[in-house]
Amino acid sequence: MSRPSVRSPQAGAPAAAGGAPASASRAAEILAGQGRWLWPGMMHYYREPLVLEEGSGVWVRDVDGREYLDAFGGIITTSLGHCHPRVVEAVREQVGRLGHTSTLYVTEPQVEAAHRLAEIAPGGLDRTFFTNSGSEAVETAVALARAYTGRTDLIALRGSYHGRSSAANTLTAHASWRPLASMSAGITHALAPYPFRCPFHRPCDERCVDALALDLEEVILTTTNGRPAALIAESLQGVNGVVMPQPGYFQRVAEVVRRYGGLLIIDEVQAGFGRTGRHWFGIEHWGVVPDIMVMAKGIAAGLPVGATITTTEIASGWEGKTLSTFGGNPVVMAGMCVALDVMVEEDVRARAEARGERLRTGLAELARRHAWIGEARGLGLMQALELVEDPAMRDPSPRRGQALLEAARAEGLLVGSGGLHGQVIRIGPSLLITDAEMDELVERLGRACARVE
Numbered sequence: 268m269s270r271p272s273v274r275s276p277q278a279g280a281p282a283a284a285g286g287a288p289a290s291a292s293r294a295a296e297i298l299a300g301q302g303r304w305l306w307p308g309m310m311h312y313y314r315e316p317l318v319l320e321e322g323s324g325v326w327v328r329d330v331d332g333r334e335y336l337d338a339f340g341g342i343i344t345t346s347l348g349h350c351h352p353r354v355v356e357a358v359r360e361q362v363g364r365l366g367h368t369s370t371l372y373v374t375e376p377q378v379e380a381a382h383r384l385a386e387i388a389p390g391g392l393d394r395t396f397f398t399n400s401g402s403e404a405v406e407t408a409v410a411l412a413r414a415y416t417g418r419t420d421l422i423a424l425r426g427s428y429h430g431r432s433s434a435a436n437t438l439t440a441h442a443s444w445r446p447l448a449s450m451s452a453g454i455t456h457a458l459a460p461y462p463f464r465c466p467f468h469r470p471c472d473e474r475c476v477d478a479l480a481l482d483l484e485e486v487i488l489t490t491t492n493g494r495p496a497a498l499i500a501e502s503l504q505g506v507n508g509v510v511m512p513q514p515g516y517f518q519r520v521a522e523v524v525r526r527y528g529g530l531l532i533i534d535e536v537q538a539g540f541g542r543t544g545r546h547w548f549g550i551e552h553w554g555v556v557p558d559i560m561v562m563a564k565g566i567a568a569g570l571p572v573g574a575t576i577t578t579t580e581i582a583s584g585w586e587g588k589t590l591s592t593f594g595g596n597p598v599v600m601a602g603m604c605v606a607l608d609v610m611v612e613e614d615v616r617a618r619a620e621a622r623g624e625r626l627r628t629g630l631a632e633l634a635r636r637h638a639w640i641g642e643a644r645g646l647g648l649m650q651a652l653e654l655v656e657d658p659a660m661r662d663p664s665p666r667r668g669q670a671l672l673e674a675a676r677a678e679g680l681l682v683g684s685g686g687l688h689g690q691v692i693r694i695g696p697s698l699l700i701t702d703a704e705m706d707e708l709v710e711r712l713g714r715a716c717a718r719v720e
């Protein structure tokens with residue numbers, strides 16, 4: 268796919284009334300197959316799901332030729348845009364040389380990928396186990412925490428999303444994402460920081476950090492045996508709607524869980540790899556070094572990689588055999604090494620910070636224009652708009668969330684949905700987005716907001 272001009276006249280779906288794209292033959296045919304052959308429980312965006320075929324940079328094209336500016340990147344994953352030529356080339360080269368080994372054999376791309384992670388990870392985190400997804404990386408992290416501490420109880424935060432496997436799904440604290448919830452024992456949840464909806468004080472202040480730390484302590488003393496294996500938390504809650512902790516929060520809860528002998532696991536699946544600007548990882552904004560860190564999504568610019576990194580001491584706590592058939596596959600490892608090269612060469616941390624400021628200015632202007640945008644928030648290129656029914660009451664507006672998602676599509680813009688009620692619009696484009704593309708993104712979002720108004 269050649270990169271379309273920023274103001275492509277054919278960008279987006281036709282401006283049909285209500286923002287609904289007209290059904291087109293190829294999409295309709297493929298959607299019929301989806302409906303017949305795949306699980307009905309699979310969740311899709313949009314009243315009429317989007318059938319994508321090609322991508323390049325921040326642009327994607329559907330099977331009927333409509334182009335969209337992709338501001339969500341396949342759930343904040345295509346960190347270098349779609350089909351970055353150097354990543355594509357590395358994959359092509361490796362798949363033609365040696366496509367699969369399993370972890371029973373050693374390959375240079377896997378060693379190289381782990382070495383690179385150790386170079387950018389905070390503190391003494393330098394031992395990695397590779398898997399294929401965020402869920403598996405979370406599962407690996409909590410299993411290791413249990414093995415190392417000899418304890419079973421895990422604490423997560425309300426509103427968190429950690430994955431679809433057994434423990435990861437039980438750690439997840441969104442009713443609608445927990446169909447398997449009862450399957451994993453020994454998991455409870457503490458209150459999460461959520462300044463916009465703080466249950467303690469509005470506006471939120473340092474007293475709320477004290478209250479959250481107290482709540483964690485109470486959860487340890489009332490819902491565990493007092494000996495937690497770990498607290499797991501996202502450095503910024505992504506699925507919950509890009510929810511940022513108050514300054515000082517992570518220092519306090521790290522102190523509490525460690526005082527009770529537990530580890531701190533930080534989930535960087537969404538916030539890692541420069542996404543939040545200035546730093547490689549979200550947790551670095553809060554000045555805390557985790558004991559175990561979980562990564563996936565943007566780690567390899569769209570290739571399926573999960574990674575769990577920790578210290579030599581904690582990694583040595585794993586007893587018994589372990590392997591992964593596909594984890595650390597040479598093809599995705601080769602792609603990941605090149606993706607990390609590009610991230611360093613392009614200085615994605617600085618780019619995300621600069622483009623993030625441009626985005627923040629645009630979102631703040633939209634929030635001024637529309638009273639139903641309760642808050643514009645986020646860091647770097649992980650930002651969001653929280654939509655409310657009544658600005659004074661701040662009651663969540665899932666209906667506006669849904670309407671804005673559809674309206675953005677009609678304007679040729681893909682954004683994400685989030686929040687417990689679907690009241691948040693999430694934005695996480697390629698870290699290589701240009702200023703002109705960012706301006707286009709904000710302009711399209713502005714037109715979509717006007718449609719919702």
Ligand code: PMP
Pocket residue numbers: 342399400401402403405428429430431501505506534535536537563564
């Ligand atoms: N952790 C976080 C913070 C996530 O956002 C996700 C996915 N949305 C996961 C873990 C699970 O990742 P995956 O879908 O790759 O299993």
